[in-house]
Amino acid sequence: VVNWFSRRKKRVDAPRLRPRTDDSSSTRVDFVDLTPDALSFLGQSAYVQLTIFENLSSAIASAPTTDAKERLSRAASLSLTKHLGLAGEIERLRKVPSTIMEPYAAAIDDFQRITLGADWFENVMTCLITAGMLDEFFARLAEGLPASTGRRVAEVYAGESGEELVAAELRRAIDANPRLAARLALWGRRLVGDTMLVARGALAKGHNIANDEARIEPVFSELIASHTRRMDSLGLTA
């Protein structure tokens, strides 16, 4: 696994104001200090989920078999349910979902564009990797939301996931054509950096960058660990 945080780690080490033990014991709790206000959270997470749904939909439209179309449509449905759940939370706060999502649309559209694969297999890979990481990230970040919103958002993310359906599609493709493996492994690795940037962009900015980094790092390490497991489950090296 590439260490995405080596540069940032150094920055954390420099202005050490609290003892290391304090940092490491409190980081998991502290991470939620970086949760933005509820509407920022919901605007971003809802638009990300809409993007995941769009990517799955376009993979359905270009699926090589009716079989794959059918399975991916179930995954798309689960993703759309998540999106509508998050949009529903925006409405509970008496706001219009599109208005709240709008400020984040351009950056997430860019993310969608740069994570567009060269063919169907890469696009399915994009669906698996970006949705896997970002759903885990937003679920984690939701722990810092106000209680009732946070509880319902947690339920949205705890709902049935299409991840296994999408992963099964890729395993099937790799079995049928083992030469795909190397290309998909490479693509999977490329997706991590861009996905991490979207996650990072969703965090509230703290006053002390060094403290922020100390809070972010353990969570991002967990995301990377999950990513590695996801790649392993396809027989690919992360």
Place this chain on the structure above:
Amino acid sequence: VVNWFSRRKKRVDAPRLRPRTDDSSSTRVDFVDLTPDALSFLGQSAYVQLTIFENLSSAIASAPTTDAKERLSRAASLSLTKHLGLAGEIERLRKVPSTIMEPYAAAIDDFQRITLGADWFENVMTCLITAGMLDEFFARLAEGLPASTGRRVAEVYAGESGEELVAAELRRAIDANPRLAARLALWGRRLVGDTMLVARGALAKGHNIANDEARIEPVFSELIASHTRRMDSLGLTA
């Protein structure tokens, strides 16, 4: 309204074996004689619904505003729910949905290709017109299915529809740019013929073509009447 059946009417008139009164009083009941077996019905209706969903999804991906994206995603979700309901009926009959849909995929894919519009507005129009007509057609045809399957399929089609959401999108577009009206009216008219062919292709073949036509005609006239109302609601001439 163009009369799509003028040619067929003549054929019906020729070999009149039953008195006209018989034909006209019994046609509404007789139409269900043309309902194919449950699996043929489900294979076609489920695949058509998947296609409607795909068209909506591609309209979401290319929507000009976040607002439009959001509204269309609700319509797409409703369409996907219908698809999954129909696929679920295939599974109840202990068959694999993709296997049952497969024989109809090529023809419906062709339909999708020829009903692809020149731009986003035409594509949204395609979603409105083809889904409107085909949902009404399959709901009507479902009356001839075996009782328990028929009842559940009727529930699928009676479920919430995204039609008004899609129509509202088009009304908004026409309000903003009245010059769109003429082009969308023309496109709406073009879609009818191709959509009718898909409907016609889903019917079981009877032994007596003349009788079949007499059964089909009143139902297709109803579809055309609904189409006219749909166009009216956009301020367009059918």
